[in-house]
Amino acid sequence: MDSTRLPAPPGVDDRWLVSDRLGHQMIRLMRAVERAKAGKAVGPDGVERAAYVLLARLVLEGPRRSNALAESVHSDPSTVSRQVAGLVRAGLVERRPDPDDGRATLLAATDEGLRVFQANRDRRNREIGALTAHWDEADRLRLVELLDRLTTDFENHHLSSAASSPVLAPPEAS
Template sequence: MNSADMRIEQQLTVLLRRVQRIHMVTATGDVHLERSSYGILCQLADEGPQRLGALASAFGLDPSTITRQVQALESLGLAQRTTDPTDRRASILDLTAEGSDALDRTRRHRRDRLQQVLAHWDAADREDFARLLTTFNESVEALMLADARS
């Protein structure tokens, strides 16, 4: 492993610790969103209503784990299941109006904090970081898909 790869691995470890701290300090409003709840709500908002199996696959989780997490969202009134019109045996999960509102408030607060972090960065560095982070995430996803096929 070359020096740059070692620094990347080290900085990813730091980033993972920071992400947990960011999650804790950006929880706002009447509803405290667990990290998993926030992820599911973002997935639904960004990708639209989904079957639980699709959510489990998107997060690389066992269906029983997703089911428990979804039940927590439903009990908070943030998400709701409806019957899948293409297969009446399955259900589709979607945000409720309250879930959409809670996610919007949380995202706004997180993005405000991110603006504070990036305030001293110039526009070109922000664009480069966004591009490289996107490329990194796409590479991770491609590796995960290849692993799942193996």
């Protein structure tokens, strides 16, 4: 049900109503993305979607230790370790000696990992291009700016209130 059709609680202002509409649209978007990903735990290149996030981080930000990688994606080190092992077996990530500490290793994308990343990025960009082909370029650029701003604020809020309850309700709640 569209949350804009539900009665507002007494005493709310227009900002609350706009926040309610925004929350509803965000949940719709998250559900649509989840439906699109359903049944696609493994991409066409054989990479688990969850592991692909790690590969992307290594390509975009460069080599790093496993614990730093886990921290950067807000994931458990043991989960990241399992996913990295699969990426290493697939030849997409390699372990290199850490030049700052000979006892440690860095994880780095291989040339094949970079190729897979670029192929996935191209596929994603073509899908987004097709979805928004009927939009004018000014609207596409404005959406990028607004999503960047919203995501940054969300990340900063999450960092400052990590111990509090989640900001967004689970999809079932709306």
